[in-house]
Amino acid sequence: MKALVLHAVGDLRYEDAPEPPLTPGSVRVRVAFCGVCGSDIPRIFVKGTYRFPTICGHEFAGTVEAVAPEVRGFAPGDRVAVFPLLWCGKCGACAERKYVQCENYDYYGSRRDGAFAERVVVPPRNLLKIPDGVRLEEAAMTEPAAVARHALRRVADRLDGRSVAIFGAGPIGLMVAQWARAMGAASVSLSDPIARKLDLARELGFDAGAPPERADVAVDAAGAPPALLAAMRAARRGGAVVLLGNPAGDLTLPSALWSQLMRREVSLHGVWNSDYGLEDDRDDWKAALEAMAAGRLRLRPLISHVVPLAEGVAVLRGMRDGRDFYSKVLIRP
Numbered sequence: 001m002k003a004l005v006l007h008a009v010g011d012l013r014y015e016d017a018p019e020p021p022l023t024p025g026s027v028r029v030r031v032a033f034c035g036v037c038g039s040d041i042p043r044i045f046v047k048g049t050y051r052f053p054t055i056c057g058h059e060f061a062g063t064v065e066a067v068a069p070e071v072r073g074f075a076p077g078d079r080v081a082v083f084p085l086l087w088c089g090k091c092g093a094c095a096e097r098k099y100v101q102c103e104n105y106d107y108y109g110s111r112r113d114g115a116f117a118e119r120v121v122v123p124p125r126n127l128l129k130i131p132d133g134v135r136l137e138e139a140a141m142t143e144p145a146a147v148a149r150h151a152l153r154r155v156a157d158r159l160d161g162r163s164v165a166i167f168g169a170g171p172i173g174l175m176v177a178q179w180a181r182a183m184g185a186a187s188v189s190l191s192d193p194i195a196r197k198l199d200l201a202r203e204l205g206f207d208a209g210a211p212p213e214r215a216d217v218a219v220d221a222a223g224a225p226p227a228l229l230a231a232m233r234a235a236r237r238g239g240a241v242v243l244l245g246n247p248a249g250d251l252t253l254p255s256a257l258w259s260q261l262m263r264r265e266v267s268l269h270g271v272w273n274s275d276y277g278l279e280d281d282r283d284d285w286k287a288a289l290e291a292m293a294a295g296r297l298r299l300r301p302l303i304s305h306v307v308p309l310a311e312g313v314a315v316l317r318g319m320r321d322g323r324d325f326y327s328k329v330l331i332r333p
């Protein structure tokens, strides 16, 4: 099969890779679309993966192509979204069904081969059927949509009728904004240094531009130190700051702002990934797919590029170099 294979930091090649074997108890998925995550750019060009060669890509959806004989509940042709974390099932976190906190996990696209490839083999417990009316390109964004929802659930009791300010108007920021509106926020604003991102936010019906003076909930959806500092400045008395973006560098916290966080009794919420595999509404994945089906989450406007796998190397380099305007980039193997 064809894949984007990372041989070393920055050494990404479009080439033939072995097909993953259909192991007992598993399902082979023909990848339809795999999104480029903000974390993929440093993973490919700066930090590398856990071993080489690796196929990156963890935000994906596709169609079931083959099912091992003992697997029940899935059949060829089923459209599926894939939870990309493989949990051990034995540690304390797994016992509490906090799979993303698993002490011994595996992960498509970083620890093991992912979906910048034509095929991936997945255990059925990591598959969710895509509801009718949700397209495969939208379903490929279930992971970031679930992460965005998870971030706001930490402050769910502070949203109804309140103000939310989001720092960073990339795909994840725009998803947080849509969830905030769906969860009852009275005002939602986004800020970002890139004007085109603000245009997109306005097209989706949000206030975008200069950050508001104060907000009940301030979300860093960028991971850049200036964005987190701006979020901390914006949180009003008794408000909350949500740390969602992956840190892009060290942060120096000015003592005056530090003091303000104390005086205003602002709470800081670290959030990580999403909840999956739960029976109730804590399951961010089911909720994300349901919200897409119901039209509460509009993800297609976030897609700026859909490129075939053969052009994947060029588009990933372009994203690294900031050559174009990028929002959600989907690779189509």
Ligand SMILES: [Zn+2]
Binding pocket: 037, 038, 039, 058, 059, 143, 144
């Ligand atoms: Zn991601």
Ligand SMILES: [Zn+2]
Binding pocket: 087, 088, 089, 090, 091, 092, 093, 094, 101, 102, 103, 104, 105
């Ligand atoms: Zn575990």
